[in-house]
Amino acid sequence: MSKKFIDNYLLFQLALASHTFSEEFYDQLRAAGVSPPKWRILINLMDCPGMYLTALAKYALYEQSRVTKLVDQLVGEKLVEKRTSHQDRRRVSIHITDKGLALVKPLVVQAKIHEKSVLAGLTPTDRKHLKSILKKLANRHAKDMQVANLKLVDTT
Amino acid sequence: MSKKFIDNYLLFQLALASHTFSEEFYDQLRAAGVSPPKWRILINLMDCPGMYLTALAKYALYEQSRVTKLVDQLVGEKLVEKRTSHQDRRRVSIHITDKGLALVKPLVVQAKIHEKSVLAGLTPTDRKHLKSILKKLANRHAKDMQVANLKLVDTT
DNA sequence: AAAAAGTACATGATTTTTCATATATATTAT
DNA sequence: ATAATATATATGAAAAATCATGTACTTTTT
Numbered sequence A, B: 001m002s003k004k005f006i007d008n009y010l011l012f013q014l015a016l017a018s019h020t021f022s023e024e025f026y027d028q029l030r031a032a033g034v035s036p037p038k039w040r041i042l043i044n045l046m047d048c049p050g051m052y053l054t055a056l057a058k059y060a061l062y063e064q065s066r067v068t069k070l071v072d073q074l075v076g077e078k079l080v081e082k083r084t085s086h087q088d089r090r091r092v093s094i095h096i097t098d099k100g101l102a103l104v105k106p107l108v109v110q111a112k113i114h115e116k117s118v119l120a121g122l123t124p125t126d127r128k129h130l131k132s133i134l135k136k137l138a139n140r141h142a143k144d145m146q147v148a149n150l151k152l153v154d155t156t
Numbered sequence C: 001a002a003a004a005a006g007t008a009c010a011t012g013a014t015t016t017t018t019c020a021t022a023t024a025t026a027t028t029a030t
Numbered sequence D: 001a002t003a004a005t006a007t008a009t010a011t012g013a014a015a016a017a018t019c020a021t022g023t024a025c026t027t028t029t030t
Helices: A010-031 A036-047 A053-060 A064-076 A098-119 A124-147 B010-031 B036-047 B053-060 B064-076 B098-119 B124-147
Strands: A080-084 A092-096 B080-084 B092-096
Touching: A010 A036, A010 A098, A010 B010, A010 B098, A010 B124, A036 A053, A036 A064, A036 A080, A036 A092, A036 A098, A053 A064, A053 A092, A053 A124, A064 A080, A092 A098, A098 B010, A124 B010, A124 B124, B010 B036, B010 B098, B036 B053, B036 B064, B036 B080, B036 B092, B036 B098, B053 B064, B053 B092, B053 B124, B064 B080, B092 B098
Parallel strands: none
Antiparallel strands: A080 A092, B080 B092
């Protein structure tokens, strides 16, 4: 079958790789009773606790209003907490709870194992190249963050 | 800010790259009045006209029932046509119309220009490595297609 | 120091997407 | 040939996501 345009189109290639491997891992997540969006919120908070809601949204690649709703659900499950900033009472910093950490930590272990299985399909040099190139590409997103002059975490 | 896990986690890196660049292009699409899902259906059909609905769904990375609905909308806009297969009357092969091609072709030109701008941020060797590695990764998806023993196009 | 403009987050209506399942046709096993 | 199983697509209710806008607070301008 000829897929002349698509198979060489970077955006499709990236979407395909992302989709294929994410779905693989999402099956494991769902088996643990965690939806993919909640996982994305939780690992971001694990990496960077106390992030402000808008920053969290940008890092988790979701819309702000969606993150408001996801966070509210997670608050209901006692997996995260919201704290109003004292410096700026409009802002809400989000903190992962101990319960949240207890849920997410074993999933991080699983994620690392899964990642290994994905990378196992590549040669060591390919692995190195891939990660280094993806990091270079990530800078464009990082620039957007700067342009937005985004304040990330609560430093009270 | 320390993002120790996420910044090195392949699935996140892929999602970030895919998201960042796709959103850039989606802005152009929306300006042309085409939603991202419809674009994905249409380019797949441009590349491979007459695909069966289920195959189209796998290639466009959407669920079957969703593609049924997207295709029905596109039929309403006269951008694609559905034809029942004579060999297997359950199957529906989807064909892009001339109107559909006329809509999509200029967008393909834009997509190629946009892709160039993305790749411009990389060295020529990085560009080569990236595409070749992504193609290797794509084989896992291709294997799924084979496992599913998917009949792709109508050959009446 | 007001007024105006800007920002962070929340809210609710609308749209999109998913999930479970129905329907129609094909294939396989008896 | 018939029954049982499997497959392709459609459908409709439910859930999730988006969009436009509201509210509360801050910053900037005059």
